[in-house]
Amino acid sequence: SQQGEEDPQALSIQEGENATMNCSYKTSINNLQWYRQNSGRGLVHLILIRSNEREKHSGRLRVTLDTSKKSSSLLITASRAADTASYFCATDGVLHNNDMRFGAGTRLTVKP
Amino acid sequence: DADVTQTPRNRITKTGKRIMLECSQTKGHDRMYWYRQDPGLGLRLIYYSFDVKDINKGEISDGYSVSRQAQAKFSLSLESAIPNQTALYFCATSVGTGPSEKLFFGSGTQLSVL
Numbered sequence: 001s002q003q004g005e006e007d008p009q010a011l012s013i014q015e016g017e018n019a020t021m022n023c024s025y026k027t028s029i030n031n032l033q034w035y036r037q038n039s040g041r042g043l044v045h046l047i048l049i050r051s052n053e054r055e056k057h058s059g060r061l062r063v064t065l066d067t068s069k070k071s072s073s074l075l076i077t078a079s080r081a082a083d084t085a086s087y088f089c090a091t092d093g094v095l096h097n098n099d100m101r102f103g104a105g106t107r108l109t110v111k112p
Numbered sequence: 113d114a115d116v117t118q119t120p121r122n123r124i125t126k127t128g129k130r131i132m133l134e135c136s137q138t139k140g141h142d143r144m145y146w147y148r149q150d151p152g153l154g155l156r157l158i159y160y161s162f163d164v165k166d167i168n169k170g171e172i173s174d175g176y177s178v179s180r181q182a183q184a185k186f187s188l189s190l191e192s193a194i195p196n197q198t199a200l201y202f203c204a205t206s207v208g209t210g211p212s213e214k215l216f217f218g219s220g221t222q223l224s225v226l
Binding site for chain 2: 033035040041042043044045048088090099100101102103104105
């Protein structure tokens with residue numbers, strides 16, 4: 001079964017706006033990761049946040065983690081048309097023997 | 113050259129045929145994984161291997177088998193393909209130094225079973 005669930009399923013914004021995607025999960029985790037997938041291609045790792053961290057930044061990306069609510073958010077600031085892609089959260093957990101489980105993803109469209 | 117290479121890139125086969133998807137990596141990672149992706153379902157783990165002598169079932173291993181021929185090679189076999197195995201298949205690797213480090217993905221194999 002999937003561990004993470006992203007929300008919304010699809011998001012459409014204008015270039016320059018911020019995009020926020022959310023991920024909820026069910027069991028305790030060691031870390032949570034966000035990946036990006038351009039259409040039909042392999043996933044690319046964006047950022048990893050550990051269970052003892054609350055916020056992490058990488059360029060225009062900001063990830064937060066709330067373990068009490070079992071949720072995470074990915075914020076992309078000042079979006080560009082090139083950010084158009086699907087974004088997935090992935091979580092591990094003691095119950096999953098350290099293998100990563102992915103959500104169904106958020107499809108982000110950034111209009112120029 | 114890609115660090116994680118999957119072959120073939122696309123494959124069309126018929127129900128009942130045996131098919132093998134291959135993955136090789138030049139990253140020197142111990143851990144390798146096979147995932148499948150279906151529209152609307154995200155990625156689901158089929159099998160994973162933490163070293164050459166270690167093979168583990170994922171959440172959807174039925175109908176699949178794997179072979180870890182070397183540290184760099186991890187192949188996925190469908191013994192008797194069926195239409196609902198039509199999907200995009202990904203191989204991935206990770207460093208085996210701790211729990212759940214980041215994954216590096218291949219470009220995928222689109223498999224269609226008719």
